[in-house]
Every structure is written in C-alpha cells, then in structure tokens.
Amino acid sequence: MIGYAISATKANRLYWLGRYAERVYISLHLLRRYYDRMIDGDSKDEEIEYYKRIDASCTYPDAKSFKLGYMYDKKNPSSLISGIEQANDNAIVLREEIMSETFSYIQLSLCHIQKEADLQDENINNLQCITDYLLAFWGSIDERVFDERIRNLLRMGKLVENIDMHIRFNYPYMRIREAYDALKKCSDCEERIFDPIMLKQLDELITEDEYNVDDLNYKNKVLKYINHLVLL
Amino acid sequence: MDALIESRDTVNRWMERFGVRFGVYKNGVFNEQLFPFDSIPRIISADDWVVLEKGLVQRVNALNKFLYDVYHDKYIIKDGIIPSEFVYSSKGYMPECEGITPTHNVYAHIAGIDLVQAKDGQWFILEDNLRIPSGASYPMIARMITRKVSPQTFQNNAVVDNRNYNKLLGDMMEYMNDDRGISVILTPGRYNSAFFEHSYLAEKTGSILAFPGDLTVENDMVYYTDLDRERHRVGCIYRRVSDEYLDPLVFEPSSLLGVPNLMQAYRKGNVAIVNALGNGVADDKGIYYFVPKMIKYYLHEEPILHNAPTYLPYYKEDYDYILANIEKLVIKDVSEAGGYGVVFGRDLTPKKLAELKQLIIDEPRHWIAQEVIDFKDLEILEGNDRVERKADLRAFVISGNGTKVWQSGLTRFSRNPNSFVVNSSQGGGFKDTWVMEQVQQQ
Amino acid sequence: MKKYFYNYQTITRFDIPVIKHFFLLRCMPCVNACQQGSHKELFLHPSDSVIYGADSWGNPIQYGHKLDSHDSFTFVSSGEARILPYCIPNEKNTDMFKVASPLTEPSEAIKEFARIHKKGKNDVDTALNYANELYSYLCYMPGSTHTRTTAKEAFDLKQGVCQDYAHILLALCREARLTARYANGFLVGIGMTHAWIEVLDDGKWYGIDPTNNKFIEYGYIKIAHGRDADDCPVNRGIFTGAATQQTEIRVIVEEI
Numbered sequence: 001m002i003g004y005a006i007s008a009t010k011a012n013r014l015y016w017l018g019r020y021a022e023r024v025y026i027s028l029h030l031l032r033r034y035y036d037r038m039i040d041g042d043s044k045d046e047e048i049e050y051y052k053r054i055d056a057s058c059t060y061p062d063a064k065s066f067k068l069g070y071m072y073d074k075k076n077p078s079s080l081i082s083g084i085e086q087a088n089d090n091a092i093v094l095r096e097e098i099m100s101e102t103f104s105y106i107q108l109s110l111c112h113i114q115k116e117a118d119l120q121d122e123n124i125n126n127l128q129c130i131t132d133y134l135l136a137f138w139g140s141i142d143e144r145v146f147d148e149r150i151r152n153l154l155r156m157g158k159l160v161e162n163i164d165m166h167i168r169f170n171y172p173y174m175r176i177r178e179a180y181d182a183l184k185k186c187s188d189c190e191e192r193i194f195d196p197i198m199l200k201q202l203d204e205l206i207t208e209d210e211y212n213v214d215d216l217n218y219k220n221k222v223l224k225y226i227n228h229l230v231l232l
Numbered sequence: 233m234d235a236l237i238e239s240r241d242t243v244n245r246w247m248e249r250f251g252v253r254f255g256v257y258k259n260g261v262f263n264e265q266l267f268p269f270d271s272i273p274r275i276i277s278a279d280d281w282v283v284l285e286k287g288l289v290q291r292v293n294a295l296n297k298f299l300y301d302v303y304h305d306k307y308i309i310k311d312g313i314i315p316s317e318f319v320y321s322s323k324g325y326m327p328e329c330e331g332i333t334p335t336h337n338v339y340a341h342i343a344g345i346d347l348v349q350a351k352d353g354q355w356f357i358l359e360d361n362l363r364i365p366s367g368a369s370y371p372m373i374a375r376m377i378t379r380k381v382s383p384q385t386f387q388n389n390a391v392v393d394n395r396n397y398n399k400l401l402g403d404m405m406e407y408m409n410d411d412r413g414i415s416v417i418l419t420p421g422r423y424n425s426a427f428f429e430h431s432y433l434a435e436k437t438g439s440i441l442a443f444p445g446d447l448t449v450e451n452d453m454v455y456y457t458d459l460d461r462e463r464h465r466v467g468c469i470y471r472r473v474s475d476e477y478l479d480p481l482v483f484e485p486s487s488l489l490g491v492p493n494l495m496q497a498y499r500k501g502n503v504a505i506v507n508a509l510g511n512g513v514a515d516d517k518g519i520y521y522f523v524p525k526m527i528k529y530y531l532h533e534e535p536i537l538h539n540a541p542t543y544l545p546y547y548k549e550d551y552d553y554i555l556a557n558i559e560k561l562v563i564k565d566v567s568e569a570g571g572y573g574v575v576f577g578r579d580l581t582p583k584k585l586a587e588l589k590q591l592i593i594d595e596p597r598h599w600i601a602q603e604v605i606d607f608k609d610l611e612i613l614e615g616n617d618r619v620e621r622k623a624d625l626r627a628f629v630i631s632g633n634g635t636k637v638w639q640s641g642l643t644r645f646s647r648n649p650n651s652f653v654v655n656s657s658q659g660g661g662f663k664d665t666w667v668m669e670q671v672q673q674q
Numbered sequence: 675m676k677k678y679f680y681n682y683q684t685i686t687r688f689d690i691p692v693i694k695h696f697f698l699l700r701c702m703p704c705v706n707a708c709q710q711g712s713h714k715e716l717f718l719h720p721s722d723s724v725i726y727g728a729d730s731w732g733n734p735i736q737y738g739h740k741l742d743s744h745d746s747f748t749f750v751s752s753g754e755a756r757i758l759p760y761c762i763p764n765e766k767n768t769d770m771f772k773v774a775s776p777l778t779e780p781s782e783a784i785k786e787f788a789r790i791h792k793k794g795k796n797d798v799d800t801a802l803n804y805a806n807e808l809y810s811y812l813c814y815m816p817g818s819t820h821t822r823t824t825a826k827e828a829f830d831l832k833q834g835v836c837q838d839y840a841h842i843l844l845a846l847c848r849e850a851r852l853t854a855r856y857a858n859g860f861l862v863g864i865g866m867t868h869a870w871i872e873v874l875d876d877g878k879w880y881g882i883d884p885t886n887n888k889f890i891e892y893g894y895i896k897i898a899h900g901r902d903a904d905d906c907p908v909n910r911g912i913f914t915g916a917a918t919q920q921t922e923i924r925v926i927v928e929e930i
Contacts, residue, residue: 306767306769309767309769316769316772316773317769317772317773319769320769320770320772320773321773321774325770327730327731327770327900327901327905328729328730329730330730330731331730332730448694449696449739450722450723450739451723451725452725480910480912481696481697481698481737481910481911481912482698485910485912492696492698492739492912493696493698493737493738493739496698496725496727496735496737499727500727
C-alpha cells in the first residue's frame with residue numbers, strides 16, 4: 001500500500017526533508033572548516049566571508065557568538081539547530097513513508113543538538129554525532145525505503161541543496177557536475193515536477209566552459225534557477 | 233523483572249529516539265512532551281483476563297447494538313428501558329446520523345473502555361470511550377522497546393505478546409473497507425496532541441496518513457488525490473478528527489479539518505468511517521448508568537463487568553440518596569469531559585457542598601453521582617523509590633468481523649499522590665500492561 | 675387546495691475568484707400529505723455536478739461542487755406547489771423534538787414566561803397562546819440578531835426576526851412538554867425565506883407562524899424542518915480563496 005499514493009503536500013515535505021538534512025550535513029562540514037581557519041587567521045574575515053557566502057540574515061559581534069550562533073541560535077534561520085528543527089518538522093509528518101527507524105535519526109539529531117544548545121559550548125566537535133546520524137539517516141533510507149518515488153523525492157531535495165551550497169562556497173566544476181547529473185537522472189522519472197525551462201537554462205549554464213562562480217552574476221543566476229527547478 | 237525495572241531510563245531514551253511524544257498547549261504555545269514510561273508493568277493474570285475479556289466483549293457488543301438502535305428503530309426507548317430525554321438531550325446524540333447504516337452495522341470499531349481495580353480485586357468500568365479513544369500506540373511501542381532492552385524478562389515471564397495491535401486494527405479496517413479502495417488514517421494535523429499515534433498507526437498498519445485537504449468527495453465517493461492528480465477511491469477512513477469537524481457543510485461551518493460532503497458519501501454507504509459518527513450518545517456519562525440495562529436488554533445476559541455504583545438524580549430514589557449522602561460521593565457533570573467536571577463531595581466546604589446540592593436540584597439531568605471506589609494503587613518508581621499511585625486501565629476492544637479485545641491496554645497513573653485523575657493531559661505517565669499466558673495444566 | 679408558483683434565486687458574488695467550492699442546499703419544497711410539487715426545477719451555475727438527496731429529517735437536499743475557478747455562484751429553484759391546509763400526519767419518531775436543542779435552550783426568563791402564560795385546551799391551543807403572548811412581547815427588528823442567535827439571547831433583547839420568533843416559541847413549547855419543531859420555506863407575498871414552527875397534536879403537525887401571530891393554513895411552502903435553524907440552513911458552502919462574498923436573495927411566491 002505504501003508508495004501507492006503520495007499527495008502533493010507529502011511530496012513537498014519529502015523534498016524539503018531532503019534539503020534540510022543535506023543543508024545541516026554540509027553546514028556542519030563548512031562550519032568545521034571555518035572554525036578551523038579561525039584558529040590561525042583573522043576570525044572577523046572568516047565570519048564576514050561566511051556571511052557573504054550564505055547571504056546571511058543574521059550576524060554576530062564576535063567570534064564566540066558567531067560560533068555559538070551558527071550552531072545553536074534558534075532565531076538564526078541558517079543555524080544548525082534551525083536546520084534540524086526544519087528537517088524534523090518535515091520528517092514528523094512522514095513517519096509512515098520513511099519508517100520510524102529512519103525518522104529516529106532526525107529525532108536523535110534534534111535531541112542531541114537541543115541538549116548541546118543548553119550547554120553553550122563553542123566546540124563544534126560535540127556535534128560529530130549529528131554528522132553520524134545524518135549519514136545513518138541516508139543509509140536507513142537506502143535500506144528501508146523501498147518505494148522508488150519516495151527515495152527520488154528525498155534525493156532531489158538533497159541534490160538541489162547540495163548544488164546550492166557547493167556553488168555558494170565556490171566548489172569546483174566537477175563537484176557540481178556530478179550532483180547535477182544525478183539530479184537529471186531523477187528528472188527522467190519525475191518529468192512533471194521539473195520546470196523544463198529552468199532545466200534547459202541550467203543545462204546551458206552548467207558546462208565546463210560556462211562555469212564561473214567568481215562571476216557574481218553567473219553565480220546568482222544558477223542559484224536562482226536551481227531553486228526554481230523543482231515544482232513542489 | 234528487576235532488570236526491566238532498572239532499565240526505565242534506557243527505555244525512555246528509546247522512546248525519545250522514536251519521537252514518542254504527545255503535544256500539549258500551554259498558554260497558547262504548542263509543546264511536545266515525552267509521555268513518561270514507568271517500567272513496573274501492570275500484571276493481569278490469565279484467569280482475571282478471561283473474565284475481563286468476556287465482560288468487555290459483552291459490553292461493547294451491547295453498546296454497538298444500542299447505537300444501531302438509537303439511530304434506527306429506538307426499541308430501547310419505546311420499551312422504556314432508557315428515558316427518551318436521556319438520549320435526545322445528550323450532547324453526543326447527532327440527529328444527522330438518524331437512519332444512516334454504517335458498513336457492516338458497526339459503530340464502535342475501536343472502543344477504549346476505562347476500568348479501575350478495587351482493593352478486593354474486583355474491576356469496575358469507569359467510562360466508555362467510543363469516539364476517538366487514543367493511547368494504544370504507547371504500550372505497543374513500549375513493548376517493542378522493553379523486549380529489546382530486557383529480553384531475559386520476557387524469557388522468564390510468560391507475557392502474551394501485544395505487538396499485534398496493528399494487525400487487529402489493520403484487519404478491521406480492511407473488513408470495513410469492503411474492497412472499495414484504499415484505507416487512510418485522517419489526522420487533524422501534527423499539532424494534534426495524539427499526532428505521534430496517528431503517524432505510528434499509519435506506519436504500522438500500512439495505511440496512508442491523510443491530512444485535511446487530501447480528501448475530497450465527488451458524486452458521493454471519497455477520493456485521495458496524489459501528486460500526479462490521480463484520484464484514488466477511499467473505502468475506509470480511520471479518522472482522528474471529531475464528529476463536529478468532519479463535514480463543514482453539515483456540522484461546524486468554520487471547520488478546516490473536515491471533508492465537505494463526506495456525510496453524504498457516508499449516508500450512501502460508500503465509505504466506512506471509523507469510528508462511526510454519533511457515538512457520543514453511547515459514551516455520555518448519563519448513558520453510562522444504563523449500559524448494564526442495555527446488556528440485559530439486547531443480549532439477554534447478566535453483565536459480567538460492573539459499573540461503579542452510580543446514582544442518577546433523575547430517579548427520585550437516587551435523588552434523595554445523593555442529597556443525603558453527597559459528602560461521601562463523587563459527583564460528575566455529565567456534559568464535561570477530560571477529568572475536569574469531577575468533584576469529590578468530601579473535598580468541599582459546607583458552603584460549596586450546598587451550592588452543588590442546589591445545582592443538582594436545579595438540573596438533575598446534568599449530574600450523576602458515584603460511590604468512591606477504594607482503588608488498588610499500583611507501584612511506580614519515583615526517582616529510585618517505589619511508591620503507590622492511582623492508576624486506571626484503558627482496554628481496547630476492536631469490532632470488525634467479530635469483537636476482539638487487545639491483550640494488553642494502556643495503564644495510566646497519576647504523578648501526584650493525592651490525585652485520582654490519571655488523564656495524561658494532567659501530568660502522569662503510563663505503564664505497560666501484561667496479560668499473562670494461561671499455564672497449561674498437566 | 676391551492677396552487678402556487680415559486681421562484682427562489684440566490685446569487686453569490688466573490689470579489690476575487692474562488693476554487694474548490696462545495697455546497698449543500700435546501701431550496702426545493704418538501705413533499706408530504708399537504709404539499710406536492712410539479713415542474714420542479716433547479717438551475718445551478720457554475721457547477722460540476724449536483725446530487726439530489728435527503729437529510730436525516732427527510733428534507734430534500736441538493737449538493738455538489740465546482741472545483742475550477744469562478745467568481746459567482748447562482749442557484750434558482752422554481753416550480754409549482756399544490757397545498758392543502760397545513761396538517762401533516764406524523765410518520766417518524768419525534769421524541770427529539772420534545773427536548774431543547776442548542777439554539778432553543780430555555781433561560782430562567784423563558785421558563786418563567788412559559789409558566790405564567792396559561793396553557794390551552796390542547797397542544798396547538800397552548801402553542802397559539804404562547805405565540806400570541808410572544809407577539810406582544812417581542813419586537814420585529816431586522817438586523818438585531820444573526821443566524822446563530824439563541825432563543826435566550828433574542829428573548830433578552832426582546833427583538834428579532836422570524837427565526838428568533840420561532841426559536842423562542844419552540845423553547846416555550848418544549849418547556850411545556852409539547853413536541854414542536856422548526857420549519858422554514860417560502861411565504862406568499864414576502865421577498866425572502868421565512869421561518870415558523872410546527873406543533874404535534876394528536877399525531878398531526880400543525881403550523882404556527884409566531885412572527886405574524888397566525889395559525890397557518892395556506893401560503894407557506896415548506897423546504898425543511900428540524901430541531902432549530904441549525905438543522906435546516908438553505909445554503910451552506912465552503913470554498914478555497916480569500917474572497918469576500920455578497921449574496922443576493924430573491925423570492926417570488928404567487929397563487930395561481
């Protein structure tokens with residue numbers, strides 16, 4: 001019976017669950033890298049660069065509050081805790097699609113980060129297990145979710161987010177290309193939920209010759225199109 | 233067993249992991265709380281269970297017959313067993329259900345019957361919940377976890393496996409569906425206090441969890457629309473939305489939780505609604521008094537399980553008794569629910585007692601009174617100490633192709649030592665309920 | 675026997691288009707021993723489908739939906755009704771019309787009113803007495819109440835429209851242990867729907883119009899009855915869209 005009928009609302013939830021889970025996973029990775037750089041360099045420069053990359057709506061006065069803020073500030077939409085809460089908000093209504101066991105990795109992440117948030121320790125090492133949980137989450141989807149469509153919708157969210165984040169942080173062409181190819185495979189079976197015009201535009205933009213993330217115009221264009229690609 | 237009891241915190245961590253929570257609104261803010269699990273189980277012997285099971289089946293069968301009768305021929309009223317005004321002025325009576333015959337004539341598909349045990353071991357029925365009784369998912373998942381955490385406990389104790397609730401529920405839904413289409417569980421949404429249960433039961437029964445707006449009625453058929461705009465006929469809706477919100481064109485017009493014209497599809501017999509609409513007339517506190525009479529009337533049997541001794545001020549004899557003995561009775565406002573409209577006469581000042589008497593004199597139909605039962609308290613862990621607390625048992629009875637009692641139940645206890653109220657919305661926690669295997673005689 | 679032509683029009687306009695519009699109407703005459711219809715027609719626009727059914731009281735209902743975008747919704751019910759003097763043989767169990775319903779719960783003042791005013795020689799007579807007293811107590815005042823106003827509230831206001839007159843009279847009758855129910859429909863000569871009550875006496879339902887302090891014989895075309903107004907709304911609908919709606923209702927009833 002499962003997978004036999006997914007409503008548009010649930011499809012939207014699956015997509016966003018994929019996006020938020022991936023956003024938290026990549027943000028953890030990036031924050032670790034920035035916090036590491038702040039050990040040696042001028043931490044203010046690193047903060048400012050991070051803000052710029054993600055078009056931050058939330059800024060902090062010093063390194064400590066920056067670190068704590070991007071981990072535990074619920075009012076900061078780009079913080080890890082906000083991302084996990086958002087992932088949980090989507091996952092909670094998808095229990096029967098993804099199964100309790102899969103859902104539990106999101107719950108575990110949420111419980112863990114809530115407990116850590118109370119401690120207000122700026123060491124990001126305390127959040128290693130969230131990376132582990134998120135990897136287990138994707139593993140659990142591969143192991144336990146047999147419905148191709150559900151997996152596809154989650155994967156689409158994951159790949160869109162992956163491309164979005166990697167472009168923001170100027171990842172090299174090949175990284176984007178791989179994710180984009182995978183996303184296009186999804187579009188083969190879910191034709192109707194991909195905007196064909198966006199797809200065509202992106203096909204032209206994401207080529208080895210065109211790829212130029214140092215050009216702000218180019219970058220913003222790709223970001224805009226990728227976020228308008230999926231019609232959910 | 234000790235191993236299990238010591239594992240309380242481990243079990244609660246597992247519950248947290250699976251998101252076993254219930255939502256509470258406090259000062260307008262929604263919060264999801266854990267439903268604290270106490271690891272000392274309630275144990276019901278095989279012999280006790282035989283009696284309980286028989287009594288529960290009997291009671292629910294009579295209630296189902298009563299519901300059919302009330303919305304059709306009304307023989308029980310015509311024969312003077314229940315005064316008509318008790319039925320028609322009950323808040324739960326829904327004239328919109330007159331003449332509607334639900335699929336297979338079943339009304340109370342899932343009955344949650346609340347019982348208490350007295351010190352002498354006798355069980356009493358506290359109330360029947362025939363609308364949308366909740367709570368089965370908690371002992372269901374608790375058993376899954378406790379077996380994992382403390383396998384030796386279950387090796388050493390012959391406890392009947394209760395992990396079949398989803399099977400009982402799923403089979404019943406399939407029977408009610410009658411091959412008409414898909415079965416769905418309709419939830420009001422994730423901010424409902426029992427949302428965990430809705431989603432967990434959907435997962436475990438393999439049903440689709442439908443949200444308001446997912447279902448539409450066209451030409452007296454109910455459909456679930458999927459992502460490709462394809463419509464799937466719905467044959468059975470296990471709804472967790474209250475009657476009054478189910479169809480905004482017939483009931484509460486402002487409801488956004490309902491499905492417009494669902495009532496017409498239901499009237500035509502094109503969809504089973506679990507539980508049926510209008511069941512409130514049978515679990516009304518005023519009707520409770522008459523359930524033993526229903527058993528005699530419809531089944532020609534003596535009731536196996538007893539009500540707590542109850543007085544109805546509507547009857548002169550009871551009226552006099554209540555006014556003379558009010559300080560030793562429990563007084564219940566029949567129209568209230570959720571553990572609020574319940575007062576113990578002994579807790580009231582003489583002034584308050586006089587006020588209450590006047591209320592009863594003014595509106596005798598609105599009140600019932602019961603003898604205070606000397607509860608058998610159950611042990612719970614408070615920190616690391618064992619203390620005794622009030623507890624009740626909600627037994628789940630499933631009516632589909634036959635009437636079956638789930639061999640377990642939800643045991644709720646009050647946290648507060650002085651409280652009789654075990655409602656989970658007022659603090660408190662739950663226990664697993666063990667029904668023991670019948671020992672084979674040599 | 676008298677014959678009437680009736681035409682009932684409702685036009686609802688939405689300031690911005692709406693979608694997923696579901697409706698349930700009670701706008702066609704009942705059929706009973708004293709009321710028969712012919713040439714009955716229902717015109718609906720726009721609508722994907724309409725189904726003719728009956729509610730629990732046996733009142734005709736018409737329901738359906740329009741899923742696509744639209745900015746107005748019109749329905750017209752018309753035909754001929756043949757009417758005998760108002761006296762409908764009882765068919766079903768009627769105990770539910772003995773007890774107070776949500777909109778007719780009596781207040782102390784209503785109970786007092788019921789006690790003071792003398793009962794008549796039979797149930798119809800009692801109801802007529804109450805109607806007569808009520809007629810001088812209450813002031814007809816359009817706009818003073820709304821569709822969910824209870825008998826209690828209107829009684830305290832001493833004002834109301836036909837629905838409130840009917841609710842208070844029902845509260846009084848039921849307080850006096852009469853079996854009485856709410857009825858609504860079309861009335862000769864006035865350009866809107868009207869409400870009155872029916873009282874059961876010796877197995878037959880008689881009509882009393884408290885707004886006009888009148889025992890009903892002819893001229894009333896019934897479309898529904900129930901415990902109170904909530905049981906028999908003429909028009910209920912729900913749609914998706916943030917529109918505000920304006921509804922215009924026109925009724926013509928003529929003897930032919």
